[in-house]
Amino acid sequence: MVGLGCIEASIQTTKLKNVRMKRKWLSWAFVTVVFFTMACNNKNTKITSEDSPTAGTIHISVDESFKPVMEQQIKIHHSSFPNTKIEVSYKSEADCFRDLQQDSTRMVIVARGLNKQEDTFFENQLSYPVQYGELAYDAVAIIYNRAGKDSVFNVEKLRKILSGQTPTTVVMDGNSATSTVRYLRDTILHGAPFGSNVVAAKNSEDVLAKVAERADAIGFVGLSWIGDSYNSTQLEYLKKVNLGLVECTKCEEKGLYARPSQATISRGQYALSRAVYYILKENATGLGTGFMNFMSLERGQLIFRRASMVPAKMGFSRRTGTIKNAD
16 A cells, blocks of 8 residues: 555656646747747837937927027928937927926027026036027017008117007017017016007917008017018018118117118127027937037028028128139
């Protein structure tokens, strides 16, 4: 009996070992099949590059008054670097700065740089300094209906209009907190409130549409909305509105007036000029740096120039020369 019990125990032990070996083999077979399946699938999966100056995805916020020229910058950048994706939102200046505090927004394009308090705040928040600088010089253009009477302005006349002392209807590019609103309040009204004659449009395009319909109104828009002579839409608007002349405040000779243009901005003759800034949160050389470099170098600077802005990083001048015939 003892011998039979040992034989049965041995048989049970052998069966248990066989079951364990079978399970182990099945496990290895399953792992092997999964591995090769993943390997085969990876051959059909598009490998995405890590963020770099020429690849990746970033989100930026742009001051709406620069929308036409920035659409061209992003379009040309994408065609030059097809592995990049710049997701852009066009907003008021204040909203752009609010976005800059979010991790999802790496860059903003606005009409001013950081003040000392903001610079310190972002450095403390991020543990590294934020980059910012000028890309181009723009102008706040005064537009008026072709049937309108107001066409020549000086600073005092603008102050009376914007404060409501002169009851001309003024159309702005938003209710508040746009770069145009801030600029005019700071430079013309020196912080004083606008008059009740100042009304808000939805955006810069709406400013153009409203002034084109009303002979009693003037409006303020960024120059890139109305200064691009290659843009068919802007050429159509110029059939309905004119650009106002503003007295030069820096000219030695008094009584000189100028319309916004590359020439009058670069020479300091147009009084309502301003800079276009980038502000970049990037502690390594990524796509934000790549896009900033693109806008700062020849192609990007030429895009600003074509939009009637003055490039801030590169000077483009005409040169005359003669070619001698070889004897």
